[in-house]
Amino acid sequence: MKLTFPHMGNMYIALRVLLDALGREYIVPPKTSKKTLSLGVRHSPETACLPLKLNLGNMLEAAETGADSMLVIGGGGPCRFGYYGTVQEQILKDLGYDVSFYYFSQDTREDFINMFKTISNGRSLLRIWQAFKFGLRKLAAIERIEGLSRQHRAFSSTPKKATKLQEKYLRAIDDAGGYWKVRRLERLAKREYEALPRREVTEESVLRVGIVGELFVVLESFVNFEIERRLGEMGVFVRRPVSLSAWLHHKMTTGSFSDKDDRETAKEFAADYLAYDAGGESVVSVGQSVRLAREGYDGMVHFMPFTCMPEIVAQNILTRVSEEEDIPILTLIFDEHTAEAGIVTRLEAFVDLISRQATPL
């Protein structure tokens, strides 16, 4: 059994910790690339959403190097994400691959624990749980570093350095062997970021933009053409209230991690516009847009894959949010035909627009 799993942001770092602890043989699929995309697109249903296609590409690339068991997330709904596995399993079967699928079910905590038991390789549940928690700790550390990057890109005179630091620490955290090491890296990173030279701006004069949208597209910089970095390098402060660890907490727990997560806050802010969770990140997209608008942010960028059901709901509602909360919202839709230049042009125009609004003549 040679395990593999489709990519989603930095999830592989947490999964690596887990699978190492299980003593399982596994392959991390090559970083998502143009090749991944074209492989995935070739064999996917045409109007399936982009994450399905990219994940199928990840699986095909991993299978080429010998992976025969796919670890996927299943169940949940009503968004399509929870049903990817079943469809991908069928596609791989039709293509003649002899692979088995293992589903992490989102439906109940019991399902989740049973899944751990299936792949446990004889290790104790406690040991697995510890590994999993350490994996989550690493993700949290990486998200903290990403936060530092967003902060310092906007205020630094050398924003590209922030990106370099981020890459460096991402690798270091991936390699780190224990909690104390991760903590040390966090401290070191903070010091290094703070040493970056600042440009001559006041807190108030920097434009502030929030990024919301469908999780996968927000997390995969290959898909979204690193918009977060680009905005930062334009001197814009970016806030991204959507993260992998928050999503994992939401999916895995029935409230045991934190008493009130970002999602609950978002729901409260969304209440006047979207009174019920319509799946995926829909309620977060709406709620966080309302929240950041009320906090005086200058604009929102909303990401979604083409045909994404929950985000189409959000998009329909964001037009009203934009009007009533008086905040410009740019929706960017991604599929295999999306071109970098088109996205960048629109992003630049958007930043021009909000900067003109922020400093009236």
Add this chain to the structure above:
Amino acid sequence: MRLGLPRILNLYHRYLPLMAGFFRALPGVELVISAPTNKDIVARGIASTVDDACLPLKVAFGHLHELNGAVDRIFLPRLVSLEPGSSMCPKFIGLPDMAKSCVDKQLPLIAPVADVNRGRGGLLETLVTAGKELGFEESVIEQALSRGERAQAQYRADCLSGKDPVALLKAIETRREYRPPKEEGELNIRVIGRSYLLFDTFASLGLMEKLRRLGGRLLTNEAVDHRTIERELGRYQRPPYWTLGREILGAASYFLRQADTDGVVFVEPFQCGPASLLLTLVEAIAAEHPDVPFTALVLDEHTGDAGLMTRLEAFTDMIYRSRMHREVK
């Protein structure tokens, strides 16, 4: 008191008997159903939503425009889950909110929630809530509800016995006798899809009528009972979690395996999320039964009449030819 019921989604194209039975039994309530979908309705729907919405959603907004201002209240429940363990698609869940954003913020909606998975009651409870909101006493609501339920059960039984659902719904709406479709051929064609696309003659470009004219004797997934659907889904380790997706996959699986099926047409709206994935599974079943002609059609507001006709003709030709082959053998 004029109560509007938009001619959309399963509200009309499946649950009209329940809706009409219930609201017509409430004294003083005049049930107003929006006009059949037409060019104008579609155009207004398209203009008020984002480009990427599916056709049924665009049509739905058009109907809400139609009712807005013409009635006192509009019944538009939020359908989250209608039976345990399955869920409606996100667009059903967000529909009342989207309507307020896309059609009119002041839309006079009655929008109770049906979410059995979270213990909030199902479709019947939404009617009870609506009845209360309209100021009726519980005894009146109870009576109206049992009329609606009876009508719905009768409709279901009629569908299962092979009667044409479109004609049945029309009979209920106009309070006339059921009149079966005039033309009916001898090809056992099975049409799989969402009732709110298939039964909307304008949005589906008369697909069902066209097939009948080409010699089809049609059954849709409405003619397959719940037990059969669940049995067919038993073949899957992980059946879909969408209520309508389950029906579609189950019915497709059933029809493709039936000996008397001459051909299966799978119809989906462009941009339909669940359908985009389910087609892969349906095609896999079709591949196991190469002797049953199968075609998948994707419809949207740009689909042309002639293009659709050509494809349906090609499909029925294929059926005739495969029949000839069998007879030669």
